Amino acid sequence: MNSSQNEFFKSQVLGHPTGLFVLFFTEMWERFSFYGMRALLVLFLVSALGIGGWDWPRENALALYGTYLALLYLTPIIGGTLADKYLGNRLAIIIGAVIMTLGHASMAIESNPFFLYLGLGLLVIGTGFFKPNMTSFISILYKDFPEKKDGAYTIFYMGVNAGAFLGIMLCGYLGEILGWSWGFGLAGIFMLLGLLQFLFAQNIFGEVGKKPNTANKKIEADDHTEIEDKLNPFTLIDKILIAVIATAGLTWVINDPLSKIGEVNFLEFGGTDYSGHTILVTLILFVFLLGSRIIRYSRITRDKMIAVVIFAFFIIFFWASFEQAGGSMSIFAKDYTSRILSGNSALIFNIIDIIITVVPIGIITYVLFLLFRQTYKKYLISNLILAFSFILIWGVVIWKIYNNFNTYSYEISYKTYQVTATNDVGEEVTKDFAITAETKIPENAMIIDNTTVIRSANDFVKNDKISIIDLDKKGVNYKFLTAEQADLITTNIAATIVKKKENEIQIPATWFLILNSLFIIAFAPLFSKWWESKYNPKPANKYAIGLFFLAIGFAFLAYGAAGIPQGAKTASVSIIWLIMAYLFHTLGELCVSPVGLSYVSKLVPPRMIAFMFGVWYLALAIGNKTSGKLGSMIDDITTRYDISTFFLIFTIVPIVIGLIAIALNPVLKKLMHGVK
Template sequence: MSRENNDFFKTQVLGHPAGLFVLFFTEMWERFSFYGMRALLVLFLVSALGIGGWDWPRENALALYGTYLALLYLTPIIGGTLADKYLGNRKAIIIGALIMTFGHASMAIETPFFLYLGLGLLVIGTGFFKPNMSSFISILYKDFPEKKDGAYTIFYMGVNAGAFLGIMLCGYLGEILGWSWGFGLAGIFMLLGLLQFTLAQGIFGEAGSKPNKDNKKIEADDHTEIEDKLNPFTLIDKIIIVIVAALGLTWVINDPLSKIGEVNFLEFGGTDYSGQTILVTLVLFVFLLGSRIVRYSKITRDKMIAVVIFAFFIIFFWASFEQAGGSMSIFAKDYTSRILSGNSALIFNIVDVIITVVPIAIITWVLFLLFRQTFKKYLISNLILGFSFVLIWGIVVWKIYNNFNTYSYEISYQTYQISETNNQGKETTKTYAITANTKLPENAVLVDNTTVIRSANDFVKNDKIAIIDIDKKGVNYKYLTDEQAELIDTNISATIIKKKENEIQIPATWFLILNSLFIIAFAPLFSKWWESKYNPKPANKYAIGLFFLGIGFAFLAYGASGIPQGAKTASVSIVWLILAYLFHTLGELCVSPVGLSYVSKLVPARMIAFMFGVWYLALAIGNKTSGKMGSMIDDITAKYDISTFFLIFTFVPIIIGIIALLLNPVLKKLMHGVK
């Protein structure tokens, strides 16, 4: 597609082809779906049965979460290869989006089979979708390299816009109306994104419609091209790759399976060999990597060692950063004071309206500009895209109305207390709520309890309601009308005591939108920093990013310092979570620009696919480690306290950051002038 015959560039929106914005909105809806589901997954699994959750132990939920994230970074290696050799980018994107749509639909059913099926489909679909969207832009701008940076900037704004909207709306519906609503909404927008992309195919011409094997030319100097021919993958290399892949995949999947399903593929003769398996896998992988690297000349070998060191840093970064959707979500749900009243509630609602409406208004304006260029030629695609935004605005208006018209009520309900003896012979007093089915024990003592519920219904004093269950924290609930209460005999009878004016509860998922907001706010400043004479060296960028990450967790550790040992709930200020997300985002902005660009600059042609695989493997290990470390939250809280749990994530990144600073001179030497 030469400059002269490039139809893709004939329609312009904000100085770029209209087709770029078709990709922008496709990616936006995919990220909407991904981040919307991610925001809900762990909260849904650990929430009490009575409020629609599955009441899983935190360890099990975070093990599944870590495995899901790890697999998301492994399948793109396969999906990208299939697109390059057989499918082409466009078919791969459509296949991936379709599979992910079915995945989200499965999760909305909320049964164990469909949850695991849904997660599996999302992993497979992401493998096709994720690598091909980015490489598709590269192909479209092949003859316009000077415009590529701007194109990727716009594209990644779509990524963050989708993440922001998905977390906010799917999270809100999931927590307020029910988990199925949140999972279902993610699927609806994935489907709409698929349809608008498929029906606007003509705007891309022939680009991406065929395999890329003939189109992808990777720059390499002469000595690396000669070396590549002398260093083919041997039979032993290929055997080790197969063994490492099989053992690693088995371990990743077996971790949650052994906890949740009590099926352990790595248990033989009553002994669990999980630790030995992953150790053997890592040793074999390091041997494979080392044996490949030493076959190259000194300069090439040095550059590849630099990539491996960068990959090592990235493992520790993502192992800590991805606590956002795991242990930090649990902290938001169970340990953070999310109830605001009076002026604080009013200010929060106003701020929430601003940060909701302004970004959507800006994106709607971009949509209008796209409509002006493409409406007649791609009518159905544009109508679907327009319907998507009508739906978004409808949900946003309902959300705003609901936030300003939801009341808080103090209610009373009856419980009974009995003395029980535990396994150690110690006598404890336990409290149980009284339902229609309850048969009171002889030694029961009746006690009136109170709690607070939030509802859009306008109740008055002494109104009767029926609560399905009281969550562990005592503030989440589901209630039934009198007519519905007659149909369920396991409800808790409750009475309205009084209406509490101007009190709201912030959804636990709301805090996750801060990452996207801070990226949009600070990315331009960091971009100017990287272009200035003060642009840090790569190792220093990693170090700064890791320091920011550690500082974020330090705020959480300090905020949680007053929570007693073993506590399952608390009410610390929301300020600490906000500060943590701010510094984590600053860290991400330091680390994200370094990664893949250095792989492409430092690695010789024949090793490029293998080293990209190594890089994604490092991301997968980091994400799985995040789940593994996050699952220790209960053990560490029980033995020490939750502040100690966050202190681990404070010191580990800072120590690795110091190592990165010390290695800067070594890395500068290894990179041989590559900048």
């Protein structure tokens, strides 16, 4: 053990080194920023122009969402390599945090498309530096204390979930209530604060992480001491194939949203779109490259690597379905779920919301107090930055609670005109259009008095005249205009207050995303006990159980949406279906998460570790991009069939893949040659 690690373990909080909690809070603020932005991205893109969104078709928004997620899993391969060879973990983390801070700042200027795309690009690059080096940093610090490593990672991942929970709740709330730039901006502020607290406390790690460290490249390589490791260099053909596959794959991933949004198609030649051909050929070349590498090893090594490839295949299907959370499931929450509660239901929700907000923040604040008591003398600036972060968090939370209890619901009336026309397939379709000062009403139109519910902190009385702009689909999302604004904006809709509705609240669409983090915190200890018991399932069975849980979650959504008519763009189904879906999806995640990277490290020989980790992250990227591709089919499937059918697809496919996993369990057991 070196002196740096001795120093690192000297002072402790809750039985672990204080330095671990520096990493805990750094990761927590980074995850706060990532999940806060992710919760808003698709909703912002599909929301109406008048309420600050871009009014994109859902297909385009989900194509961009899938590409963004896919690239997030590809850049860590590059960032981890640069850290190992040139930068060291610590500098790579700082570079990544700086780039991500700039990315979030850019996205706060959401009215300009250039800055949104620039922000997403910077977040992808910054994540590539940050993500792989945080986890490997812990691995290096605990290199001589393997018995403490599991506990360290448990605390670290609690930081991940705490950050995700707070980011979704607070960035989502500000984004939906005050405006999208508030939510994107808050994500950037906490990314900056996370960077600064790490920067001013980094000396707590001594010399660890300063210089490129190759010790972690073997990643638990002790398990390979009895494995024959042939000299198997990458040939010139291998390198050419890698270059071709990487170029073609990236082109396809980026071209997918670009061809829809910007009408620029790099894969169209002579009027024919070769996107499908490109990705098919790329996948065939990749399978050939992977197979040609694997067959050069001895039989036992080859078998173990084939097992990893099979696990990677399963993981594609899991994440393709699971990541509907930030895509089609967010759209379902926004447009198809009844999010208005009144009377006792509203009061109970507000109380529950306060408890699940205040209690976790109170616990984390106590951890901060313990850290401050141990480190304030040596790392005062870092501790003051952390203290300021929590003062800001508590300020936003108190304002949120106050706003929820002091915002009123009003039923309003406004006029629309109704027109009946024949669509492309000869069916008569009736549409309503809001009437503004600019509206030219067609001669055959029928004037209709409509009502909807809005929420405002203003204290109106019956018959007050107000102006609103762009009632978004169900009418519950709107932008209220002052009298001065109404005189300037000719697209406003004149409305009249019908009555004040007591004790009525609207749940933000982003609120449902916090359920994943809450359920992880609640159920992770139980699953941990399960994995340590004699009933611990075989790896393939864990995947199968995870996929079955995933299918059950989507089955709830399919059942809940069964009454929504074909082609409907809005509805008001119970919130219980989304809550149950997130519960079972989280249980599925807890089954799949422990299997992944640990089996790569146990099964793969040291010389192939980097390549196979690349394969694993590629599988995650494919799964995430597939989630966007499948999610973008929501409108097409809803129009042809209904939205229940859309979710039924995500019910059936995981069940089929789960059954395949169970059938392959004896094969995988044989291929793993005793590795557990």
